[in-house]
Each structure stands twice: as C-alpha cells, then as structure tokens.
Amino acid sequence: MRKIYILDTNVLIHDPKAMTNFEDNDVVLPIYVIEEIDKLKKESGNRGASARIAARFIDDLRSKGCLANGVEMEKGIFFRVETKGDTTELPNSLRRDTVDNRILAIALYIKNKDKDKKVVLVSKDINMRIKADAMEIPVEDYRSDKMDLEELYTGNMEVEVEAELIKKYEKSGRIKYAEIMQEEPPANCFVTMKYKEKTLFGRYNEKTKRIERMSYGDVSVWGVRGRNEEQNFALDLLMDEDIKVVTLVGKAGTGKTLLAVASGLELVVERSKYKKLFIARPIISMGKDLGYLPGSEKEKLRPWMQPIFDNIDFLAAVKEDKAGEKVIAGLEALGLLKIEALSYIRGRSIPAGFLIIDEAQNLTPHEIKTIVTRAGEDTKIVFTGDPYQIDNPYLDTESNGLTYLAERFRGVGISGHIILKKGERSELAELAATLL
Structure with missing residues (x-):
C-alpha cells in the first residue's frame, strides 16, 4: 500500500x-x-x-x-x-x-x-x-542513511589456523585467503591469525587475493609507536599512500587524533609525501557561536582547535622537546600546516594534501560527501570521531556521517577502516570512557 x-x-x-x-x-x-x-x-x-x-x-x-x-x-x-x-x-x-x-x-x-x-x-x-x-x-526518523552501530564493520577479523600455515606465513609474509577462510574478506581488512599461544597479523590485499604482512604497523611515526594491535592497524592505514580514505572510530582516549596528526606530520614534514597537512573540525558549540568570541579568525578558532594544539604540543615534546606553539607557528610559516574550521573547506580543491577531519561524528552524510569530493589528485583524507559523543542535535549514533562513510566505503580498495577499542590516554580516562 x-x-x-x-x-x-x-x-x-x-x-x-x-x-x-x-x-x-x-x-x-x-x-x-x-x-x-x-x-x-x-x-x-x-x-x-x-x-x-x-x-x-x-x-x-x-x-x-x-x-x-x-x-x-x-x-x-x-x-x-x-x-x-x-x-x-x-x-x-x-x-x-x-x-x-x-x-x-x-x-x-x-x-x-x-x-x-x-x-x-x-x-x-x-x-x-x-x-x-x-x-x-x-x-x-529519517532512516535512509541509518545503520546499526553495533553491526558496524570493525576493520579486522580473527581466525584460528593450523601450525603449518603459521610457519608458512612467518616465512613468506603472505598467504592466500582461501587457505585460512571460506569467504573473501573486505579489501584492507586486518586479519589476526592464531594458533595456540602464537598470534600473527596481516592485511588483506584484494589485488593479490592474499593476506600480507603489514608494512607500517610497527614503525615510529613522529616519535610515537602504536601501543596495541588496533593502533598498529591504524598506523598501517595512515602511512600507506595507496589508501586515500581512512576512518578511525573509537571512544575517547583511544588515540585516534594523535595517530592521525603524527602520521600527517611524518608524511608531510619528514618524508615530503604530501604538500601540506590540513586539520579541520566542525564548529559544533555547546555555548555561544564562533562569531561572539573576540579577536581574529585564529583567536576565534582557538577554543575549538585546542585539542589539535594539545596533540601537536605532545608530539613536539616527544620528538624534540620543543614547545608545540613554536612547532605550529614554524610549520604554518613554511606553508606545511593549516588548521581551520571545517566551514572553510567547502568549495575548495585540495591537491596533494593530507587532510584530517576530527570529530567527524558531528557531520551529516551529505557533509561527508561534500568533504570527500574536495579531494584533489594524490590527496589523503582521514576521518576520526566517537559516535557516542555527538553534539549535533539532529544526528545520533546511527545516522552520523562518520559511520555512514565507514560502512559505505567498506571493501573499497583505496579505503581503510578500524575501530579502536582500547584506551591509551590513562587508566583514569579509560575507566571514565567505559564506566561513565
């Protein structure tokens, strides 16, 4: 009817x-x-x-x-x-x-x-x-772009394997997916292979139809390394130039923004793989709007961008014991770093850039599409966010742009996704994220 x-x-x-x-x-x-x-x-x-x-x-x-x-x-x-x-x-x-x-x-x-x-x-x-x-x-509710967060693709899977397959993978660093599972996994899905106490990790390559040893999972990125398996998975996606879109989903303290910023600095400043690092956040306030704050554009943005400054300050201290403010000012002066409100991204084309969109759970699917279509040649876009911390009054855990993008790009060869579950900020932060 x-x-x-x-x-x-x-x-x-x-x-x-x-x-x-x-x-x-x-x-x-x-x-x-x-x-x-x-x-x-x-x-x-x-x-x-x-x-x-x-x-x-x-x-x-x-x-x-x-x-x-x-x-x-x-x-x-x-x-x-x-x-x-x-x-x-x-x-x-x-x-x-x-x-x-x-x-x-x-x-x-x-x-x-x-x-x-x-x-x-x-x-x-x-x-x-x-x-x-x-x-x-x-x-x-409008349900056309809704999906169940509990069923969101995690980006990794676990399989039990035989001893000889473990030895084969250890020796060659690759194995056909058909040897350890029946169904083909999504492109760039991480696979945890277990045999008794032995555990090995790999990422599925849809072109070769093989699970291959990670290339960047254990690298030092701007002075930091992954502290758990999921962070190593995230670094492998972030550092791979063939992956053009990365979605990092996780609760507070799991290292989403820190890993994204560290990878961006490493690839832009140290390795010169991209021309500039762009970092943007949506301005979703819980008080007065952006225009009510005094000062220049940069001063107005400071309260919303403070988490980004905190991460760069931490990374600067880890690497060279320099103040984050000086590092940011130096990189901006060299034209290597741009931190701005997400509203300024619309209408632009970003070629050969490493673009980080933080707090992406506050964006609608339409806004996500607008951002991704800004990507020029050789640009990489990283979306980070926590679907359980949404400030946009018309979005929820099922209808936000971050989870929508992760699900729609599932299995696409140039995209990667991982859910970070373990908090690494501190024991207190982990307890707060879990219990509160």
Whole structure:
C-alpha cells in the first residue's frame, strides 16, 4: 500500500534530496518547509548549502508540472507541496505561531483527508516526533542513511589456523585467503591469525587475493609507536599512500587524533609525501557561536582547535622537546600546516594534501560527501570521531556521517577502516570512557 510521507525541514537539511528515497510512495512538503528553506539558504555554513541544494532540486521539479497538483518522479514517487491545513485543528495546548506546529497542522489535515493511505511524518527533531505521536500522527526518523552501530564493520577479523600455515606465513609474509577462510574478506581488512599461544597479523590485499604482512604497523611515526594491535592497524592505514580514505572510530582516549596528526606530520614534514597537512573540525558549540568570541579568525578558532594544539604540543615534546606553539607557528610559516574550521573547506580543491577531519561524528552524510569530493589528485583524507559523543542535535549514533562513510566505503580498495577499542590516554580516562 502506498504511503504519504510528509517531510520536516531538518530532513532536507540533513539530505537535500531526501524526497528521492521514498520509492513507490507519495512525498509531501508542507509550504512552511519551503519558507524555512528560504530563510536558511542565506547562511554561509553547511545548513545554508543544504538549503540551496534542496531549493534548486525542488525548483527543477516544476518543469514536470504544478507542485500543488503533484508531479511524478523516478522510482514511482509522487511529489507535491501542500498549502492547506488549519491550525484550529491543533490541540489548545499547542501554540499556533510556531513553524513546527504549523507543519503538524498540515500533517493532521492530510491524515484526516487521505484516510485510505497511511500518513507518516518524517522528522529528525526528537521533540517534533514526540508532539506528533501525542497527536496520534504516525511519525518516524529519517532512516535512509541509518545503520546499526553495533553491526558496524570493525576493520579486522580473527581466525584460528593450523601450525603449518603459521610457519608458512612467518616465512613468506603472505598467504592466500582461501587457505585460512571460506569467504573473501573486505579489501584492507586486518586479519589476526592464531594458533595456540602464537598470534600473527596481516592485511588483506584484494589485488593479490592474499593476506600480507603489514608494512607500517610497527614503525615510529613522529616519535610515537602504536601501543596495541588496533593502533598498529591504524598506523598501517595512515602511512600507506595507496589508501586515500581512512576512518578511525573509537571512544575517547583511544588515540585516534594523535595517530592521525603524527602520521600527517611524518608524511608531510619528514618524508615530503604530501604538500601540506590540513586539520579541520566542525564548529559544533555547546555555548555561544564562533562569531561572539573576540579577536581574529585564529583567536576565534582557538577554543575549538585546542585539542589539535594539545596533540601537536605532545608530539613536539616527544620528538624534540620543543614547545608545540613554536612547532605550529614554524610549520604554518613554511606553508606545511593549516588548521581551520571545517566551514572553510567547502568549495575548495585540495591537491596533494593530507587532510584530517576530527570529530567527524558531528557531520551529516551529505557533509561527508561534500568533504570527500574536495579531494584533489594524490590527496589523503582521514576521518576520526566517537559516535557516542555527538553534539549535533539532529544526528545520533546511527545516522552520523562518520559511520555512514565507514560502512559505505567498506571493501573499497583505496579505503581503510578500524575501530579502536582500547584506551591509551590513562587508566583514569579509560575507566571514565567505559564506566561513565
């Protein structure tokens, strides 16, 4: 049975072309959503960009017919813009002058009018979903890009092997995957081979169809080494120039950002494999916005970029006992390092750069796509983040861009992914991340 899906504004900001994902159903946009998009389109950040994309897409649909009467789209979707809906039908306890409640009024109008179809309001706003449910309007979160975090690809697997296979791998450093497992693993998946007390590690090469000894898992990177197996796996991906996209997922203290920054400094400054190291974070504040802070752009960014400065300060002390501030200033003066807000990445092309996107769990899948498409020739992009620490009000552990990217790029030859589970910052930090 065809359903009528009514989309809230935040759905289009999350995914500007969301209406194309409701195959064989009707999609309705309340007129108030168009008004909100019109207000947001002037913003300079990602919300403004999404609003402009959504507006252009809807405008293109006008060529197919009148939006009030509805137009046919691909995949059997029928799209229209609804202008009717009386706020007098709302419960007396709800205000009539808020956009959210007016959208609810339209949803209630459509529900009462089209009784032969199931009407579903789709919103990423938790409170909007609560109010709709209280009014007995069927409501759902936008689930097109959701995935179960518990089922997220870990980036490694463990197999039990025979003694002769262990000896063979120790001698040659490679072994056909078919000799130790039935199904072919994803490209660049790490394999832990065990025989009694013996444990060996390797990474699957989809071109040779073999599990091969890691090339960079035990290297010193800007004065630091991996402290556990997963960190060694991460370093192997970070230091491999053939891997163009790396996603590092893990709770606080597992070393995601530190390993990414150390690898970037090693490859840019020491080995000159890339022209510049770019480090960016999304500005998701829990207080006042960026513009309220006094000072220059660099001074405004400092509170949000402090974790990056802390990591470089630590690495500088490990390597040469120099103050991190001097190292940062020196590298910036040489044109080897650029630390900036993620908003400034849009519209740019980054050739031959090592790009680190920290706190990527606060990005939408659409924003992740925008960033990856900035990559020029010979550029490497590293995304780090903790899906359990999301500050974006419209994202959760299942719908953020970091886990979306990790799952969509699973098995792609030029990408690598690893989940870091063991905290290495301190015993206290590990206990806090686990118990709190």
